Amino acid sequence: MLQKIVLRNQSKTQLVIALLGAFLGVLFLLVSVHYLFKVNQFGAGSEMLGPNTLIIQKKVSTTTTLQLASNTFSSHEIKVIENKSFVQEVQPVQSNNFGVEFATSDPMLPYFRSDVFIQSVDARFLDVKSKLWKWEAGDEFVPIILPRDFLVMLNTFMSSSGIPQISDELAKDVNFSLLLSNDFSKKQFRAKIIGFTNEVSSILVPDSYMNYGKKTFGKRSKEQITQLMLSSKEKKFGLVEKFLEEHHYESKNAQLVTGRLKSVVSMLLIVIVFISFLTLIFSSFVLIQYIQLLISRNVYEIRTLLRLGYAPRTLYRVFVRYFVLLYLIICFAATAVFLIFKSQIDGILHSSGIYIELNISSFTWITLVISFVLFYLTALVSAQKSVLKEF
Amino acid sequence: MNIQFNQVLPVPLSSMKHSADSLWNSNVILEQGKKIVIEARSGRGKSTFIHLLFGIRKDYNGQILVDNKNLSQFTQKDLVDYRQNVLSVVFQDLQLFPYISVYENLKVKNDLTKHFSEDQLIEMLSRVGLADKINQPCGLLSMGQQQRVAIIRALCQSFTWIFMDEPFSHLDELNAEICMGLINEECEKNRAGWIITSLGMHLNYDYDKLIHI
Numbered sequence: 001m002l003q004k005i006v007l008r009n010q011s012k013t014q015l016v017i018a019l020l021g022a023f024l025g026v027l028f029l030l031v032s033v034h035y036l037f038k039v040n041q042f043g044a045g046s047e048m049l050g051p052n053t054l055i056i057q058k059k060v061s062t063t064t065t066l067q068l069a070s071n072t073f074s075s076h077e078i079k080v081i082e083n084k085s086f087v088q089e090v091q092p093v094q095s096n097n098f099g100v101e102f103a104t105s106d107p108m109l110p111y112f113r114s115d116v117f118i119q120s121v122d123a124r125f126l127d128v129k130s131k132l133w134k135w136e137a138g139d140e141f142v143p144i145i146l147p148r149d150f151l152v153m154l155n156t157f158m159s160s161s162g163i164p165q166i167s168d169e170l171a172k173d174v175n176f177s178l179l180l181s182n183d184f185s186k187k188q189f190r191a192k193i194i195g196f197t198n199e200v201s202s203i204l205v206p207d208s209y210m211n212y213g214k215k216t217f218g219k220r221s222k223e224q225i226t227q228l229m230l231s232s233k234e235k236k237f238g239l240v241e242k243f244l245e246e247h248h249y250e251s252k253n254a255q256l257v258t259g260r261l262k263s264v265v266s267m268l269l270i271v272i273v274f275i276s277f278l279t280l281i282f283s284s285f286v287l288i289q290y291i292q293l294l295i296s297r298n299v300y301e302i303r304t305l306l307r308l309g310y311a312p313r314t315l316y317r318v319f320v321r322y323f324v325l326l327y328l329i330i331c332f333a334a335t336a337v338f339l340i341f342k343s344q345i346d347g348i349l350h351s352s353g354i355y356i357e358l359n360i361s362s363f364t365w366i367t368l369v370i371s372f373v374l375f376y377l378t379a380l381v382s383a384q385k386s387v388l389k390e391f
Numbered sequence: 392m393n394i395q396f397n398q399v400l401p402v403p404l405s406s407m408k409h410s411a412d413s414l415w416n417s418n419v420i421l422e423q424g425k426k427i428v429i430e431a432r433s434g435r436g437k438s439t440f441i442h443l444l445f446g447i448r449k450d451y452n453g454q455i456l457v458d459n460k461n462l463s464q465f466t467q468k469d470l471v472d473y474r475q476n477v478l479s480v481v482f483q484d485l486q487l488f489p490y491i492s493v494y495e496n497l498k499v500k501n502d503l504t505k506h507f508s509e510d511q512l513i514e515m516l517s518r519v520g521l522a523d524k525i526n527q528p529c530g531l532l533s534m535g536q537q538q539r540v541a542i543i544r545a546l547c548q549s550f551t552w553i554f555m556d557e558p559f560s561h562l563d564e565l566n567a568e569i570c571m572g573l574i575n576e577e578c579e580k581n582r583a584g585w586i587i588t589s590l591g592m593h594l595n596y597d598y599d600k601l602i603h604i
Binding site for chain 1: 445447467468470471474475480482486488490491495498499500502503504544548
C-alpha cells in the first residue's frame with residue numbers, strides 16, 4: 001500500500017533513461033576492469049624473466065666485427081643506463097668461460113648430450129621465488145632455466161627417436177646433468193629445470209653457480225661484458241625502446257613488442273576504466289536525482305503519511321528498497337551481458353592465437369560489489385535527507 | 392495527559408494584537424478528557440494552533456508542555472510515538488489520498504496502528520452513510536463525504552487527544568451529529584478529550600471549555 005502511494009507520479013521515460021545509463025555504466029566498468037587485469041596478467045607464468053625485464057646488447061655491425069667499434073659495455077655506459085629514469089635495475093650478464101655440457105640423466109629419456117652456453121642472472125630479475133633460484137656447493141641439484149627453443153629441439157630429437165615428446169611440466173620433473181670442464185678437470189652436477197624463457201638463447205643458472213664454475217674451471221682472462229640484464233619501471237617500455245634505438249642497442253624483439261603492447265593496452269584500458277567509472281558515477285547520479293525528483297513529486301503523500309504517524313525510516317526505506325532492487329537487477333543484467341561479451345571476446349582472442357585466462361578475477365566482482373554498496377549508501381542518504389525534510 | 396501552553400505566540404502572529412482571553416501569549420492548560428472548542432475568526436491562527444501542537448511548526452515563542460515535557464525538545468522517535476498514540480488530527484484540508492479508494496485511505500492508517508478490524512471499519516463507514524462508497528476513489532467524493540472519511544481515519548488509532556480543524560464545515564446537521572457520536576464513543580473508549588476549532592458558529596453539541604484566539 002505504501003509503495004502504491006509514494007512511488008506514484010513516476011516518469012517512465014526518465015526512469016528508463018536513468019536505468020539504461022546505470023546499466024551501461026556497470027557493464028563498461030565490468031568489461032574494462034576485467035580486461036585491464038587480464039592484460040596485466042597476460043603472459044605471466046609462461047616466462048621466467050620478469051615482465052619488464054629484457055637482455056640488451058650492442059648491435060653487431062661490420063664495424064664491431066672488424067673490431068673498429070667495441071661491442072662490450074664499459075662501466076661508464078652501465079652507469080649511464082643505470083641512471084635513466086625508466087630503469088629499475090641493471091646487471092651485467094655473466095657468460096661461461098669454461099666448457100659446459102648439458103645431457104639427459106633420467107631412465108625415462110634416451111641419452112642426449114650437447115655443448116651449451118650458460119649465463120647467470122640474479123633472482124630479482126626473475127618471476128620466480130628466490131628460494132628456488134640459489135645454489136651452494138653440495139646442493140643436490142642446480143636450478144636451471146631452459147630456453148624454450150631448446151625444449152623444442154629436444155622434442156624434435158625425441159620425435160625422431162620415436163619417443164613421445166615431453167611437456168613443460170614433465171620436463172621440470174626429469175633429471176638432467178651439467179658437466180663443467182676445462183683442459184685439466186671436469187665435474188658433473190645434477191640439474192633441474194625450474195622454468196622456461198623465450199628471451200635468452202642460453203641456459204640460465206644462478207650467479208653462485210656461475211661464480212663457482214669460473215673460479216674452478218674458468219680462464220684467467222679479463223671478463224668482457226657484452227650483455228646487460230635490464231628491468232624497466234612499469235609502463236615505461238616506450239622510453240626503453242627509444243633509448244635502445246638512440247644508442248644502437250638491441251634486445252630480443254618479442255619482449256619489447258609484448259611489453260610495448262601491454263603498456264599501450266594497459267594505458268588504454270586504464271583510460272576506459274576511468275571513463276566507465278565516470279559514466280557509472282554520472283548515471284548513478286542521474287538515478288539518485290530521479291529518486292529526489294520522485295520524492296519531490298510525492299511530497300504531499302510523504303508529508304501526509306508522516307502526519308498519520310509513519311516513521312520517516314519506514315518511508316525512506318520504501319524508496320531505498322525499490323531503487324536498490326532496480327540497481328540489483330541492473331547489476332545482474334550487466335553481469336549477464338558482460339559474460340556474453342566476455343565469451344565472444346575470448347573466442348575472438350582465442351581464434352587469433354591469444355590465450356588469456358578465462359576465469360574472472362575477484363577484483364572484477366569486488367568492483368561490482370563496491371559499485372552496489374556505493375549506490376546503496378548514496379540512495380539511502382539521499383532518500384533519508386529528502387524524507388526527513390518533510391517531517 | 393495535560394497539554395500546557397506557556398506564553399505561546401507563533402512568530403507570524405506576533406505583530407497582531409491578542410485579547411486577554413486569547414490562547415496566545417497566555418498560560419492555558421488543556422486538561423485530559425475535556426471537550427474544548429477553539430473559536431476564532433479566519434486568519435487568527437486556528438490551523439497554526441493545530442500545527443504547533445502536532446509538532447509540524449516550530450516557529451513560536453514560549454513553551455508547549457505535553458505531560459510536562461517540552462514539545463520542542465521531542466526527538467524524532469518521540470514525535471512518531473506522539474502522532475501514533477497520543478494525538479490524532481483531522482486537518483482542515485483533510486489530507487486524504489484522492490486516487491485510492493475510501494477503504495484504502497482508512498487502511499493506510501489502520502495498517503500502521505492495527506486499531507480496527509476490517510469489519511469495524513466497514514461498520515463505521517456504514518454509520519456515516521458511506522457503505523456504498525467503500526471502493527470509490529476518495530477524489531470522486533463530495534467534500535462532506537471526504538470529511539467523514541477523514542474523521543474515521545483519525546479514529547483509527549489510540550489517542551489521548553483528537554484535534555479537529557473545522558471538521559463539520561461541509562456536513563449537514565444530521566451527519567455532523569452522527570460523526571460527533573462516533574468521536575465521543577471513541578474518546579470514551581480511549582478516555583480522551585477532543586479539541587474542535589470553529590469559525591464562531593455555535594455548535595449543537597456539548598463542550599467543557601471555549602477558548603478564543
